[in-house]
Amino acid sequence: xxxxxxxxxxxxxxxxxxxxxxxxxxxxxxxxxxxxxxxxxxxxxxxxxxxxxxxxxxxxxxxxxxxxxxxxxxxxxxxxxxxxxxxxxxxxxxxxxxxxxxxxxxxxxxxxxxxxxxxxxxxxxxxxxxxxxxxxxxxxxxxxxxxxxxxxxxxxxxxxxxxxxxxxxxxxxxxxxxxxxxxxxxxxxxxxxxxxxxxxxxxxxxxxxxxxxxxxxxxxx
Numbered sequence: 532x533x534x535x536x537x538x539x540x541x542x543x544x545x546x547x548x549x550x551x552x553x554x555x556x557x558x559x560x561x562x563x564x565x566x567x568x569x570x571x572x573x574x575x576x577x578x579x580x581x582x583x584x585x586x587x588x589x590x591x592x593x594x595x596x597x598x599x600x601x602x603x604x605x606x607x608x609x610x611x612x613x614x615x616x617x618x619x620x621x622x623x624x625x626x627x628x629x630x631x632x633x634x635x636x637x638x639x640x641x642x643x644x645x646x647x648x649x650x651x652x653x654x655x656x657x658x659x660x661x662x663x664x665x666x667x668x669x670x671x672x673x674x675x676x677x678x679x680x681x682x683x684x685x686x687x688x689x690x691x692x693x694x695x696x697x698x699x700x701x702x703x704x705x706x707x708x709x710x711x712x713x714x715x716x717x718x719x720x721x722x723x724x725x726x727x728x729x730x731x732x733x734x735x736x737x738x739x740x741x742x743x744x745x746x747x748x749x750x751x752x
Contacts, residue, residue, distance in 0.1 A: 534562060535569035537747045545741070549734055552596050554726075554744030560585060562748055567593065575617075575742050579605045586612050598742055600654050603627040610635045617682045617723055617742075618644045620654045622664050625676060632675035639675065642682040642723055645704055647697040649686045658704060665711065673716050680721030680739075681705050685729060694729050698736035705737070 532540070538553070545551060552575040555563050563574060563585065572592060576582035577599025586595055594614035601616060603624055610631035619625055619641045632639040643664070646655030656664070664670050683701040685694040701724055708719045723740040725733025730741040 534565040534748060538566055538569045538571055541743060541746060544731075546734065548739060550721075550740045552598065552723075552740060552742045553747050554598065554742050555585070555748065556581065556599070556744065558748050560588065563589065566747065573614075575744075579609050582613075583608050606631045607634075610637070610639065613639060615679070615721075616641045618642070618654060620644045620656055622667060622669060625664070625670065625673065629673040629676045637675065638677050640677050640679045642680050642721060643678060645681050645683045645701055647683040647685060647701050649693075655683065661704070661708075665708075665717070670716070671714065676716055678717050678719065680719045680723065681708060682723040684726075685724070685733075691732065695732055695736060698724055698729075698733050698738070702737040 542551060550573065551571070552573050553566050553571050554575040555566070556575070556577045567590060573594045573596060575596040575598040576585065579597065582595055582597065595612060596615045596617060597609060597613055598617045600618055601624060606627045610628070616628060616639065619628070625641065628639055628641060643661060644655040645661065646657055681701060681704060683697070685697045688694065702722065705719065705722045711717060721740050722738050723742065724738045725741040727743050727746040730738070730743060733741060
């Protein structure tokens with residue numbers, strides 16, 4: 532099936548409450564344009580340089596999501612245009628995003644990444660670290676970022692029960708976040724969990740945003 536057909540098939544299976552991020556990392560611009568011409572407007576990249584190069588030449592009504600691990604020294608290269616940063620895993624990184632957003636006269640939406648997997652290799656905050664960030668004066672005084680939700684990645688395993696347990700755990704943390712008093716930089720409404728292999732399970736567990744790459748664009752080289 533073509534990229535456009537894959538997209539149509541996936542979109543028809545998603546509830547209206549779920550946003551699709553087409554994970555386009557490593558894929559050439561003609562592939563992205565095929566998805567764009569099939570009405571896809573949200574693309575996810577995991578390398579800032581590659582995302583910037585694509586942003587330069589592609590239509591400007593695209594929302595670019597940074598879904599990979601972010602190094603603080605690279606934030607300045609995407610601060611002008613990025614729509615959502617998924618993998619914010621430290622107060623230090625938030626401070627840098629806030630600083631660069633201020634320079635560009637923007638408010639940048641962010642998701643805090645929570646570590647839910649059993650694999651040590653995955654990045655993310657634990658619940659204690661999440662609470663420390665939310666309670667910190669530094670965070671509360673930031674004017675150029677907005678925490679719009681959480682992101683998490685389940686363990687890479689065939690054990691569906693384990694994945695389900697991890698997704699449900701993240702949903703519980705998200706519900707806790709939603710119950711917090713809102714302020715100008717905390718408006719949680721997005722729960723980003725689920726990828727090509729497990730997005731249907733993630734949606735069952737309460738995901739509102741799924742990151743799908745290979746099921747749209749085919750496998751990566």
